[in-house]
Amino acid sequence: MSLFSFFRRKEPTSASIAKERLQIIVAHGGRRPSSPEFLPQLQKDILEVVRKYIPVGEDQINLSLDRKDDCEVLELNIAIPDQTVKPPPRTRF
Amino acid sequence: MSKENKSPNEGQNLATVVVVTSGKGGVGKTTTSAAFAAGLAQRGYKTVVVDFDVGLRNLDLIMGCERRVVYDLLNVIHGEGSLNQALIKDKRQDNLFILPASQTRDKEALTFEGVRDVIADLQERFDFIVCDSPAGIEKGAMAAMYFADEALVVTNPEISSVRDSDRIIGMLASKTRRAEEELDPVEVHLVITRYDPSRVHRGDMLSAEDIQEVLAIPFLGVVPESKSVLIASNAGIPTTLCEENDAGNAYFDIVDRFLGHKLPHRFLVAPKKGILSRFFGKE
Ligand SMILES: Nc1ncnc2c1ncn2[C@@H]1O[C@H](COP(=O)(O)OP(=O)(O)O)[C@@H](O)[C@H]1O
C-alpha cells in the first residue's frame, strides 16, 4: 500500500453531496455557523501545496466543514490520479 | 400530557391552531393533516381539519367525505352558509370534523378577516384546529399559516423539499400573527415523510439526522414510504383510522410526541427481511 492510497478516500455518497449543497443554500445563517468564508481560499492554498508533490486538478480536491454533535470536522478529500510508473528516460552514451 | 399543558392558549380554553405546511407540493401535507387530525381525535381531543387548498381540494377525498360536501370554507367566509352547515362530522370518529375547501373559487377569495373570523369561531368549539396548507408561498399558504400557534413542517428526504421547508420556516417566523403581534413565536416541528431507511443506509437518501441538522428545528418523527398510504387514500380513510399499518403507527407516534410524550423513534432503520419473505419476495 502506498502512502498515497491513504489519502484516497471513499467516494462521497449522493446523500452526503445533497447535504453539503443544502448546508450552503439554506437561509437560516443565524441559527448555525455556516461554512466560514476562508474555506475556498484554504482549499486553493492546500491545492498549491499538494501540487508541489502530486499533479492534481482543481476539481480533484474537496474541502468541507461538518458538524458532528458539538464539534466541527474539517474534511479534506483529494482524489489522486493513478500514477503509471514511467521507465527512466533512455540514456545514450 | 394534558391539553392544558400543551395549549399555548392556556387558560382561555381556546383551540390550538396547527398548520401543516411545506412549501413544496406532493410531499404529504394532506396525508399528514388527515392522519394527524384523526390521531388527535382518537386520543380524545375534539379536532377539526380545515382544507385551505382552495380550488384544488383533496382533503375531503382523503377523509372519505367528498359526497357529503355541501358548503365549504369560502361559503362561510362570504356568508353564504353557516359554519354548522359547512362542518362535516366524521362517521367513524366522534371527535373529528372536516371543513372542506371550495372547488370552484380561487385563492384570492380567502380574505384575511374572513379566515380570522372562522378560526376564532372554531377556536371556541374545538381543542385542535389542523390547517392543511396548499403548496407554494402564495395567498392560500399564507392564510393557512397566519393564525397558527404551531406548525408541522412536512419534508421529504429530498433536496428541493428541504430547501422549501427552510423557506417556510423563515416565513413562520416572520409572516404570521404571532410574529407580527410579537407574541411567542410559532412552535415549529419537523415531520419527515416518505422515508426509506434502506436507501438512507445505502447512502442515496438524506438521513433524518442530516435533515434535522440542516433545518435545525425540533423533530417529531419520520413516516416511512408506505404502500398503506395509497390503500388508505383509495378507501378514503386516514391512515390512523385504518387497520393497523406502518404509516398509521408512525403518525400515532408523531401525535403522541406532539402531545408531549417521550417515545423512542421507530422506522429509522429498515426492517430485516425474514427468511420466508425473502423466498417469497414479500415485503
Ligand atoms: N408515507 C408515504 N408513503 C407513500 N406515499 C405517500 C406517503 N405520503 C404521501 N404519499 C403520497 O404522495 C402523494 C402526495 O401526498 P399529499 O398528501 O397529497 O401531498 P401534498 O398535500 O403535500 O400535496 C399522494 O399520492 C400520497 O398518496
Ligand SMILES: [Mg+2]
Ligand atoms: Mg395537499
